[in-house]
Amino acid sequence: MISYFPKYVEAFWLTVRIGWLGIFLSIVLGIVSAFTIYFRIPVLSRITGAYVEIFRNTPLLVQLFFLYFGIPKLGLSVSAETCGIVGMGLLGGSYMAEAFRSSLGAIPKLQKESAEALGMTSFQAFFRVILPEAWILSIPAVVANVIFLLKETSVFSAISLMDLMFTAKDLIGLYYDTTEALFMLVVFYIIMLVPVSAAGSILEKRARYKMFGE
Amino acid sequence: MGFEVLLKGNNLARLLGGLGVALKISLLSVCISLILGTVLGSLMNDRHPLIKGVLRGYLEIVRIMPQLVLLFLAYFGTTRVLGINISAQTASILVFSFWGTAEMSDLVRGALSGIPPIQYESSMALGFSDFQTLVHIIIPQIVRRMIPLSINLITRMIKTTSLIMMIGIVEVLKVGQQIIEANRKSDPNAAFGIYFTVFILYFAVCWPISKLSRYLEKKWEA
Structure with missing residues (x-):
């Protein structure tokens, strides 16, 4: 079992790297999409709206297969790692967009009107009043999405990225040490996700204080 | 572009058949999860420390473990450790129900905790038993909040079923x-057409369901 350890550590870092890069990309994409939808920017909001619907309603595995095996047939070839990051970013972007959009929508109109009555321009009202409130409101959904996305990284083994899942499958196939391989798999996922889950709970609690406390 | 392959022989029918396998497994697990999840969710607010602890642990496991890992544990792990040999289909139904039940019970718990305590107190004052309170007072109030959320859970479960190909079930991706x-040889570009079709098929199944959920949510909000 000890001899497998380095293999798992390597796979662990790959999973973490792709996961967090994908999550970063998805937050950026999510913010951009949510803004275009919120401000009803003419053509763009249609496009991002369709994007969100399409990616929210299809499984990551199918998206990855399409990106990794389908797209190269059009003459655009990408490495498995790029494909994983892009796939995760696209999937996550649609979830994040939904989270940001709904929290922007949940801010009562009164806030904007009051801010304008106080003499703020609509630009100031958005960046000083609405955005900070919506940001805090969206934290629980964002935390849930981050955990969801980190879990989804397990799918990457399907496009032959050497992630934790792939390593476990490989070891089972090579040595038939099913029990050990699966045990290590569970342990490494626990190491990866428990800190995130705990940090998420703390963040949510602080967000709640910000909203209702003081 | 590789779409011609679909019209060869009975390829399209085979793809749809594969989708059918995935849908059958997800719908079976959905049914189990909805029922078990409702029961567990109502227990979730129980004050007994043992029940509370066990349920918390269960939720935490499901929250942290990827469904694919659970699938591997159920399919490869049980054979090795317990010596039971379950089929891939059984394993996937077990895992998706295990996961769905946790999600559903969390939804029920959330809806229940939104009911103000005065409702319970009033019905107690009127002489209702605990069971009667649940059936006549509480459930009618949470059903409207629950239905859109559970429909949403159904689409998530359908999407997650695509993972079953990884334990060797021949579903739509595998058929593809x-x-x-x-x-x-004859159609080197088939990968584009086929995977695009699979993509569209999943979208065609999940999109109407999420639309319905969104519609009901809006309608009942007022």
């Missing part, structure tokens, strides 16, 4: 792979 392999 087989078609691509079989036509490698």
